[in-house]
Amino acid sequence: MQEFIDLLSKVIFFTIVATIVLAVVTYAAYKVRNARKGPTAAQRTPVLGEDGAFLEPVLFEKYTPDGSTKEEG
Amino acid sequence: MGKKPRLYPIMFLTVVLLSLFAAIFIHAVTEVKGYYFGQRSIFITLSISMLMFFLFVLILRYLFLLWFSFMQQLEFIGRPDDTYLPMVSVLVPAFNEEKVIGQSLLSLLKQDYPYFEILVVDDGSSDRTYEEACKFMGDYGAAKVRVIRQPNRGKAAAHNLAISVAKGELVLCVDADSQLAPGTITHMVRHFSNPGVAAVAGNVKVRNRVNLWTKLQALEYIEGLNMVRQAQGFFRSVNIIPGPVGMFRRSILLSVGGYESDTFAEDADLTLKLVSFGYGIRYEPRAISYTEAPKRLLDLVKQRYRWTRGILQSMKKRPEILLQPWKSLTTFFILWYMMFEAVLWPVMNIFANVFLIGMNLAYGMVGLLIFWFLQLTLLDMVAAVHCIAVEEEDLKLVPLALVYRLFFILIVDVCKVLATVEEVLGFKMSWGKLTRYGTE
DSSP: OHHHHHHHHHHHHHHHHHHHHHHHHHHHHHHHHHHHHOSOOOOOOOOBOTTSOBOOOOOOOOOOOOOTTOOOO | OOOHHHHHHHHHHHHHHHHHHHHHHHHHHHHIIIIITTTSOHHHHHHHHHHHHHHHHHHHHHHHHHHHHHHHHHHHTTOOOOSOOOOEEEEEEESSOTTTHHHHHHHHHTOOOSSEEEEEEEESOSSSHHHHHHTTOEEOSSEEEEEEEEOSOOHHHHHHHHHHHOOOSEEEEOOTTOEEOTTHHHHHHGGGGSTTEEEEEEEEEESOOOSHHHHHHHHIIIIIIIHHHHHHHHTTBOSOOOTTSEEEEHHHHHHHTSOOSSSSOHHHHHHHHHHHTTOEEEEEEEEEEEEOOOSSHHHHHHHHHHHHHHHHHHHHHOGGGGSOTTTOHHHHHHHHHHHIIIIIHHHHHHHHHHHHHHHHHHHOOHHHHHHHHHHHHHHHHHHHHHHHHHTTOOGGGGGGHHHIIIIIIHHHHHHHHHHHHHHHHTOOOOOOOOOOOOOO
16 A cells, blocks of 8 residues: 555656646747747738728727616625 | 436435545544644644645535536526527627638527527638638528628727627627537527626537547536536626627627727626626526637647736726625625636645645655645546536546646646736736637
């Protein structure tokens, strides 16, 4: 039994260490790749509806709702 | 889903696993009390006490989540669908989704709802997304498909454009890679027959279960995300309406200003905005959206990095809801729980791992290491068995719970902690578009 516990603890131990290393390395790889790539250039395309009409950008007016539709409970 | 006879053996197994867990926990506490306490430094004694307390909190967390998700499950079993059938607009913002947009639209056209429109917004894609979507444009009887374009302004702006031109009383927001299960719209709409319901969150599942990463994510979605959402649904306070499937009352979206583009998790941001205004948000487990999960570790890290920073950005915008329990106690608790999941638990998990490794190296305390993981793994097994049974999911996912905690969650938590540090330090970030493979 003691041998099994020792083996299990070693498996857990090495898995934790390997996982943390893997996570940090992957994170660093992501950051490096991101830094190299830079911001993505947005492609400028016309704003068209299905009938070819121009659609204005949407800017909603903000106001605080009166809460009349709040659900109880 | 929800067949009672199938629940009994699963509940029995859950009780057995919980009992086993309790036995190990009691044994661990006895061992720690009898052997470790008082023999080492104050730091070690305090650390072990803290970990034991944390484990206790975690047990309570699982018990509460299991109980309330079960209650929520009982709440909708056998309840007939309503006859309330307003027009629904399905909004599909798409940016460079040429590989998946066709499959997504096909699944939407298979919905059995009698009166809906599908509105695709191409967010200035550089590939053939617009052309692929246009192939579906037209009148299909119950459904109409419209496709519009905008310059690349981001997902939030694409959503807002769609909301502004939508004709439906209700809007269903989905991702361009989402494939909806039949009946999703019908199941969600029935909640809105209650005029007090502002939004309904759906159930997201992983579609591409092709390798270890995607299978572990499938388990995570079922056990980690949907169980939590289901429990929150019991209190009508779901804290994140997922991007792949969420239905809203259009008038309320317009009144709160729609989506905002100043965070990297626009779905979490909108949900918190609705919550901060006091709106009730429900959960519908039968509204299923199958989504494509990252197949590679690098993509997974990219996704979790964006989620973590996005959630923190959304919460930073509204700190007052974390400090005003008198406005809504349920919301207050659920938002603090969100903070616990996003920040506190990952930090504690990594601390526990590093501490236990240190104790193993310095003092050969192998017992603590084994107890810690045995208990957490058993908790995960219990939760996995329960959730998989309730959702009638693939039982082959249950054994993955053995490596879920030790391997998968640790990687995700390392990513969450590093992303949190970057957010606190104010590092710049970009959206980080995931690679789509278009798997069936």
